Every structure is written in structure tokens, then in C-alpha cells.
Amino acid sequence: MNRTLFFILFLPLLLPAQQKLKFSYTFNQCSLTELSQQTNPASTSKAPVCICGLENEALELNSQVFSLPIQADTFFYGDFSLGFSIAIQPGIGNFDILSKMKNCNADTSFMIVYQSKDSTFVCSLQQGFDKFIQLVGKADAGQCWQQIVLTRTAGQFRLFINGDLKDEQSSNFILRLNNNVPISFNGSPCNFASKINGLLDNVYVTNYSLNSSQVKSEQFLQDQILTSDSLIFAGSSFTMRSESNCATNIQWTPSGGLSSTSILNPVASPLQTTKYFLNVKHGFCSATDSVLIKVIDTSKIDCSQLRLPTAFSPNSDQVNDVFFISNNYIIESLHYFDIFDRNGSLIVRYEDPKSQWDGTWNGKVLTPGTYYYRISYACKNVDYKVKGSFFLLK
Numbered sequence: 087m088n089r090t091l092f093f094i095l096f097l098p099l100l101l102p103a104q105q106k107l108k109f110s111y112t113f114n115q116c117s118l119t120e121l122s123q124q125t126n127p128a129s130t131s132k133a134p135v136c137i138c139g140l141e142n143e144a145l146e147l148n149s150q151v152f153s154l155p156i157q158a159d160t161f162f163y164g165d166f167s168l169g170f171s172i173a174i175q176p177g178i179g180n181f182d183i184l185s186k187m188k189n190c191n192a193d194t195s196f197m198i199v200y201q202s203k204d205s206t207f208v209c210s211l212q213q214g215f216d217k218f219i220q221l222v223g224k225a226d227a228g229q230c231w232q233q234i235v236l237t238r239t240a241g242q243f244r245l246f247i248n249g250d251l252k253d254e255q256s257s258n259f260i261l262r263l264n265n266n267v268p269i270s271f272n273g274s275p276c277n278f279a280s281k282i283n284g285l286l287d288n289v290y291v292t293n294y295s296l297n298s299s300q301v302k303s304e305q306f307l308q309d310q311i312l313t314s315d316s317l318i319f320a321g322s323s324f325t326m327r328s329e330s331n332c333a334t335n336i337q338w339t340p341s342g343g344l345s346s347t348s349i350l351n352p353v354a355s356p357l358q359t360t361k362y363f364l365n366v367k368h369g370f371c372s373a374t375d376s377v378l379i380k381v382i383d384t385s386k387i388d389c390s391q392l393r394l395p396t397a398f399s400p401n402s403d404q405v406n407d408v409f410f411i412s413n414n415y416i417i418e419s420l421h422y423f424d425i426f427d428r429n430g431s432l433i434v435r436y437e438d439p440k441s442q443w444d445g446t447w448n449g450k451v452l453t454p455g456t457y458y459y460r461i462s463y464a465c466k467n468v469d470y471k472v473k474g475s476f477f478l479l480k
Contacts, residue, residue: 106294107161107292107293108122108124108290108291108292108293109121109122109124109125109154109155109157109158109290109291109292110122110288110289110290111128111154111289111290112141112143112287112288113134113136113139113143113286113287114142114143115136115143116134116135116143116145118130118134120155125155125157125158126155126157128152128153128154128155128289129152129153130145130151130153131149131150131151131273132149132150134146134150135148135150137285137332138331138332138368139171139285139287139331140171140173140231140233140287140288140306140308140331141287141288141306142331143287144171144285144286144287145285145286145287146284147172147271147272147281147283147284147285147286148175148283148284149272149281149283150272151270151271151272152270152271152272152273152289153268153269153270153271153273154268154269154270154289155268156266156267156268158268158269158291159265159267159268160264160293161264161292161293162186162262162263162264163262163263163264164238165237165238165239165240165293165294165295166237166238166291166292166293166294166295167235167236167237167290167291167294167295167296167301168235168236168237168290168291168292169233169235169236169288169289169290169296169301169304170184170234170271170286170288170290171231171232171233171286171287171288171289171306172231172232172234172282172285172286172287173231173232173284173285173371174200174225174232174282174283174284175282175283175284175370175371176202176370177282177283178202178203179202179279179280180199180201180202180278180279180280181199181202181279181280181282182197182199182272182273182274182276182279182280182281182282183197183198183199183200183207183234183271183272183282184196184197184198184270184271185197185198185269185270185273185274185275185276186263186265186267186269186270187267187274188265188267189275190274190275190276190277192265193212193214193215194213194262194265195210195212195265196210196212196269197210197274197276198210198234198236199279200225200282204224205224205225205227206222206223206224206225207222207223207224207225207234207245207247207252208220208221208222209221209222209236209245211243211261211263212261213261213262213263216259217257217259217261219243219255219257219261220255221236221243221245221254221255222245222252222253223245223246223247223252223253224247224252225247226248228373228374229308229310229373230308230309230368230371230373231248231306231308231309232247232248233246233247233248233249233304233305234246234247235247235296235301235304237295238295239295241256241257241258241259242255242256243256243257246298246301248305249301249302249305251298269291271286271289284370288306307329308329308330308331309329309330309366309368309373309375310328310329310330310364310373310375311326311327311362311364311375311376311377312327312328312329313326313327314377315378315379315380316377316379316380317381317382318379318380318382319381319383319384319415320357320381320383320384322355323354323355324353325353325354326344326351326352326353326354326362326377327351328350328351328364328366328375329350330350330366330368330373332369333350333366333367333368334367334368334369335348335365335366335367335368336348336349336350336364336365336366336367337364337365337366337367338352338362338363338364338365339362339365340360342356342360343355343356343357343360344362354379356381357381358381359378359379359380359381360378360379360381361376361377361378361379362376362377362378362379363375363376364376364377382415387465387466388416389416389465389466389468389470390470391413391416392411392413392417392461392470392472393411393413394409394410394411394412394459394474395409395410395412395476396477397477397478397479398445398477398478398479399478399479399480400445400446400451400478408442408443408445409442409443409445409459409476409478410441410442410443411423411439411440411461414439414440416465417439417463417464417465418463418465418466418467419463420436420437420438420439420461420462421462421463421464421469422435422436422437422460422461422462423435423436423439423441423459423461424436424459424460424461425443425457425458425459426457426458426459426460427452427457427458428455428456428457430458433447433452433457439463445478452478453478454477454478454479455477455478456475456476456477456478457475457476457477457478458473458476459473459474459475459476460472460473461473
């Protein structure tokens with residue numbers, strides 16, 4: 087046999103990677119067409135009605151059944167992501183959100199039910215009698231819109247609500263959900279849950295799993311204050327930022343120090359530390375949020391009292407992960423902020439008083455133990471020097 091032909095015959099077969107697909111429905115102009123036109127339009131049980139929604143328009147679910155095309159069924163054999171945003175009209179009992187089952191006793195089923203008594207979403211996935219996964223997540227209190235995302239990565243299932251991971255479960259079995267039944271909202275064949283009234287928006291399904299950062303990127307900020315808890319000096323002001331697409335009534339409390347209490351972005355000039363509350367109403371829903379504005383009186387600043395933690399734990403748990411000057415606002419100019427190891431070797435030097443050390447050197451987290459700092463700064467035209475030690479925890 088020709089050696090060249092022999093080599094070609096025994097080359098490993100290179101299969102093309104699975105094409106990543108995403109079917110999306112945004113209901114803008116009340117359209118049921120898939121956004122990228124990769125598949126058939128979705129369907130409803132009656133003529134769709136749309137009103138102001140999370141981003142543009144949303145589908146009214148009052149006695150309405152919304153179903154994805156059957157082509158999405160193949161997404162549920164392997165990894166997948168399913169996302170949707172829902173605003174639920176208040177009611178008592180259990181409510182049908184989503185289902186994917188032929189009948190109420192089907193041995194392959196997927197459903198999401200909302201329990202009003204504890205404001206909880208219950209997601210159940212089942213194949214046969216012995217393959218069962220259930221994830222539970224509490225609705226985000228004070229928010230009208232609940233943005234739900236369910237993902238599967240191999241045997242790991244995760245449930246996110248408004249970008250936060252609420253529950254995760256692992257399975258050591260293969261759970262096939264491609265039962266040749268479309269996903270439907272308000273269309274469960276079971277009668278233990280009532281039809282839901284409310285709004286549905288931004289529905290999507292993918293044949294791959296989103297990670298946590300991708301879930302966050304799909305989230306829309308709505309009916310909330312965008313300004314973080316802030317610190318200002320007495321006599322100064324700034325514009326508060328908040329977001330609401332469909333607000334019919336806006337109310338800030340207390341009113342002191344605000345240019346207006348009925349607009350989304352008032353100018354804040356509080357004379358003392360104040361926690362402001364925002365209430366946004368639209369339709370059947372009312373959302374609330376708050377922000378703390380701390381006011382610093384420069385005449386009462388003690389320049390000698392620089393505050394730093396005595397220990398920190400850079401383990402990425404979002405709690406005490408960095409070492410920094412907590413009252414850096416007293417520093418008019420920073421000459422240096424140095425951190426040393428136990429042998430006196432300089433690890434890092436900062437020239438910005440807001441700098442934060444994450445416990446690393448050359449990209450690696452350093453070993454637990456005692457470390458040292460020295461700082462030179464100016465406050466009220468006087469130079470100060472401080473030094474001390476702190477502990478890096480695991």
C-alpha cells in the first residue's frame with residue numbers, strides 16, 4: 087500500500103466542535119420571533135399583549151400560555167442554560183411558572199413553581215423514579231423583576247436569581263430532559279399550581295452552560311439605586327443614580343438634602359449621614375432600595391488616627407479580602423504606603439491612598455503570617471508617619 091495513502095487512512099477523524107446556539111425572545115413590539123432568527127417563532131395560546139417591561143416591552147401572562155419552539159428540545163440532552171425574567175402579580179398559593187412534560191405523571195419532567203407563602207422558586211428535574219434534582223431559591227425581596235437562570239455543566243446544576251447563585255446540586259447520573267415536549271410558561275398539565283398573572287421578558291435558552299460572570303452579564307439592572315454606599319465631605323453634593331424603565335411613581339425618603347424626591351436621579355447634599363430609601367411603583371408592583379451616604383465633617387477629623395485592619399483573608403469570599411486604609415479620606419497627599427514581609431523585604435509600594443493590597447506578589451498569594459507596613463502622608467498641611475503590623479490569614 088502506498089505509504090502516503092496509509093497515513094491518510096489512519097489519520098484521526100476530526101469532528102467539528104458543537105455549534106453554540108442561543109434562542110432569545112425579547113417581546114419588543116410584541117414580537118414572538120426569535121431574536122437571531124435561528125429557529126421558529128415562539129407561540130402563545132391567544133393573541134399576545136405587551137406592555138412596558140424590563141428593558142423595552144414584556145409579555146402579559148394573564149391567562150396566557152407562552153411556548154418555545156420544539157427545536158429547543160435538543161438543547162436539554164447535555165449542558166444548557168435557561169434564562170427568563172418574570173414579574174409576578176401578588177397572589178396566594180403555588181403558581182406554575184414553567185414546565186416541560188407530556189403529562190402530570192410523566193417520568194421525564196422539568197418544572198419551576200413559585201411558592202407565594204415563602205416567596206420561593208422551586209425547580210424540579212426528573213427522569214424515571216430514581217433520577218431527581220431539585221433546586222430552591224428565594225425571590226429577591228424588594229424587587230419587582232426576578233431574573234431566573236438555570237444552568238447545567240456536566241452533572242452540576244445551578245440556580246441563579248438576579249445574578250446571585252441561590253442553589254447548586256450535583257448528580258452522578260445522566261439526566262436527559264429532551265422529551266420532545268416544548269418548554270411552556272403557564273402551560274403545566276398539572277393542577278396543583280395556579281396559572282400565574284404578571285409579566286414575562288427576555289427568555290433565552292442555550293445549548294451550552296453559562297458561567298457566573300456570563301449570568302451577571304445577562305442581567306438587567308431595574309428598579310434599583312445604582313449609586314453605592316458613599317462618603318462625602320460636609321458641604322459637597324453629587325447626583326444619585328437609579329434605574330427604572332416603567333416607573334409611574336417615584337418616591338425618595340427622607341427628603342432632606344435632596345433636590346427632588348420624585349425623580350430617579352436627584353442631587354444629594356445631606357448635612358449629616360443619611361440612609362435614603364427609594365420606592366418605585368409601576369402597575370401591580372412596588373420595588374424598594376436604599377443607599378447610605380456618610381457625611382464627613384473635615385473640622386472634626388483627627389489626622390493622627392489612620393485606620394487599617396489588623397488582619398485580612400484574601401480568599402475571594404468577598405469578606406475582608408484586601409488590606410487597605412479604611413479612612414483614606416483624611417489623607418491630602420500620600421508620600422508612600424509600603425508593605426514588607428517578615429524579613430523586611432519590600433513587597434509593594436503605593437502612592438494612591440485608596441490602594442488595596444490583595445495579599446499577592448508576582449501573581450501568587452503569599453503564605454499566612456505577620457506582615458508590616460509604613461505610611462507617610464499629609465493631612466491639614468502637616469506630615470505624619472505611621473507603621474505597624476498585620477496578619478495575613480488563609
